[in-house]
Amino acid sequence: MARKRRKGVKEETYEWVPPEFDEKAFLEKDILSTKSLMISALLAIVFGIIAFGLGTVLGDLKLLGVLLIFIGAAGLKNLYMIFGIKNEDIDKKMLAGNIMLFILLALGIWILLMNEPFTA
Numbered sequence: 415m416a417r418k419r420r421k422g423v424k425e426e427t428y429e430w431v432p433p434e435f436d437e438k439a440f441l442e443k444d445i446l447s448t449k450s451l452m453i454s455a456l457l458a459i460v461f462g463i464i465a466f467g468l469g470t471v472l473g474d475l476k477l478l479g480v481l482l483i484f485i486g487a488a489g490l491k492n493l494y495m496i497f498g499i500k501n502e503d504i505d506k507k508m509l510a511g512n513i514m515l516f517i518l519l520a521l522g523i524w525i526l527l528m529n530e531p532f533t534a
Contacts, residue, residue, distance in 0.1 A: 446499065447508050453497050454490060454512040455519060461486040462523025469528065483520040487513050 465479030472478060486493075490513055491501060526532070 446503055449497075450494060450499055450504065450508065450512055451515070453494065453499070454516045457486065457490070457493060458516040458519035459523055461516075462520040463527065465520065465524045466527040469524075470533070479524060480521075483517060483524070486520065487516045490516055 461483055465482050468482060469476045469479045491504065491509060494504065495501065
C-alpha cells in the first residue's frame with residue numbers, strides 16, 4: 415500500500431548547473447581533428463596509388479601493396495609529426511577513426527585503379 419505524504423513537508427529540489435564551457439579549447443581540438451582527418455585522407459590516396467603502382471610493376475606480388483597500406487596505417491601517428499601535429503594532441507578515438515579511414519580509403523583507391531577504366 416502506498417504511503418501518504420505528509421502535508422507541509424517540502425521535498426528537496428535539485429537544480430542542475432552546467433559546467434564551464436571552454437570555447438577556445440573546443441575549437442582548437444575541432445580544427446586539429448579536421449586537419450588530421452584531411453592529412454589521413456590525402457595520405458591514403460597517395461598510398462593507394464603507390465600500392466597500385468607496386469602491383470603493376472611487380473605483377474603477381476599484389477600482397478605487397480596491401481602490406482604497404484597497413485604499414486602506412488600503422489605509421490600514421492608518426493606521419494602526423496611531419497605535418498606539425500604533436501603526438502600529445504591526438505587522442506586514441508581520433509587516431510583509431512583516422513586509421514580506419516586510411517585503410518578503407520587506400521584499399522578503395524587501390525581497387526578502383528585495378529579495374530577496367532584505369533587499366534586497359
